[in-house]
Amino acid sequence: MTRVLHRTGIHDAAVDTDPHWRMHAVCRSIGDYLFFAAPGESSGMRARRERAAKQICITCPVLMQCRAYAHANPEPYGVWGGMSEAERKATSSTPTITAS
Secondary structure, three states: OOEEEEEOOOOEEEEEOOHHHHHHOHHHHOOHHHOOOOOOOOHHHHHHHHHHHHHHHOOOOOHHHHHHHHHHOOOOOOOEOOEOHHHHHHHOOOOEEEEO
């Protein structure tokens, strides 16, 4: 297992990159409608949906693993690790440091 120090601009965190982290994600028991935009979604609807998704994310035990995954892959859509698409894009140029 690799430890990754990921600088997101909001948090700096060493996270385990265990591929099984998704099994512990709170969002697994919730539909993806909160985490991904619907076709034709207005900016107001998007803001409300993203706020609701982020409220779920802050309770999640694998928040940082999810965030690190979204930055490492990079996930172009949806709320991942409590960050919207725009927030991830704004922090995507921040370096990731790996250590064994």
